[in-house]
Amino acid sequence: DIQMTQSPSSLSASVGDRVTITCRASQSISRYLNWYQQKPGKAPTLLIYGASSLQSGVPSRFSGSGSGTDFTLTISSLQPEDFVSYYCQQSYSSPWAFGQGTQVEIK
Amino acid sequence: QVQLQESGPGLVKPSETLSLTCTVSGGSISSSGYYWGWIRQPPGKGLEWIGNIYYTGITYYNPSLESRVTMSVDTSKSQFSLSLSSVTAADTAVYYCARRSTSWFYFDYWGQGALVTVSS
Numbered sequence: 331d332i333q334m335t336q337s338p339s340s341l342s343a344s345v346g347d348r349v350t351i352t353c354r355a356s357q358s359i360s361r362y363l364n365w366y367q368q369k370p371g372k373a374p375t376l377l378i379y380g381a382s383s384l385q386s387g388v389p390s391r392f393s394g395s396g397s398g399t400d401f402t403l404t405i406s407s408l409q410p411e412d413f414v415s416y417y418c419q420q421s422y423s424s425p426w427a428f429g430q431g432t433q434v435e436i437k
Numbered sequence: 438q439v440q441l442q443e444s445g446p447g448l449v450k451p452s453e454t455l456s457l458t459c460t461v462s463g464g465s466i467s468s469s470g471y472y473w474g475w476i477r478q479p480p481g482k483g484l485e486w487i488g489n490i491y492y493t494g495i496t497y498y499n500p501s502l503e504s505r506v507t508m509s510v511d512t513s514k515s516q517f518s519l520s521l522s523s524v525t526a527a528d529t530a531v532y533y534c535a536r537r538s539t540s541w542f543y544f545d546y547w548g549q550g551a552l553v554t555v556s557s
Binding site: 364366372374425426429 | 483494497500542543545547549550
């Protein structure tokens with residue numbers, strides 16, 4: 331099974347900051363990496379698919395990059411509504427594994 | 438706009454079977470471009486994929502749960518279902534149903550989630 335390791339597990343930042351979250355796969359997954367945002371008490375929502383494709387309706391301050399085993403999610407300028415949790419998910423092979431999540435907190 | 442809605446008991450006794458149904462609206466459950474899946478999230482923890490089902494009944498399960506999981510689909514009702522047997526407190530979680538694309542295999546539409554507590 332492919333294991334997904336996300337880092338950091340939490341981070342503190344301010345409105346307007348640029349932040350980067352990293353996701354590493356235990357083996358190559360090509361570009362089969364998706365990113366989700368989860369607000370408290372809500373279902374996750376898709377942000378990025380195929381490592382770098384922005385889901386329709388997602389603000390352009392979100393971007394993704396990477397291939398193989400190393401991937402990043404970047405938020406170019408944090409907005410108040412972005413202080414929530416983020417998860418990566420590999421979709422290269424079953425079982426589809428998620429990272430353990432990153433909580434973005436207000437500094 | 439595709440919408441998914443989970444339904445089922447919120448409390449299940451240990452050793453019994455958890456059963457949930459997801460009703461799909463705003464789109465066809467029989468579309469060739471999608472699988473339908475279940476994902477769960479224990480309180481305060483991360484996401485765990487449980488399994489996927491295609492409208493033809495083809496299923497894929499997480500090996501860690503495969504011995505206890507059964508999924509089914511009823512296209513006439515636009516519903517798919519999850520059964521998880523022999524539950525323990527470790528199965529307490531919010532259970533989400535979701536639509537999974539057959540390209541890039543991402544989950545693009547999710548239900549609001551159903552909290553299922555396993556307790557006597």
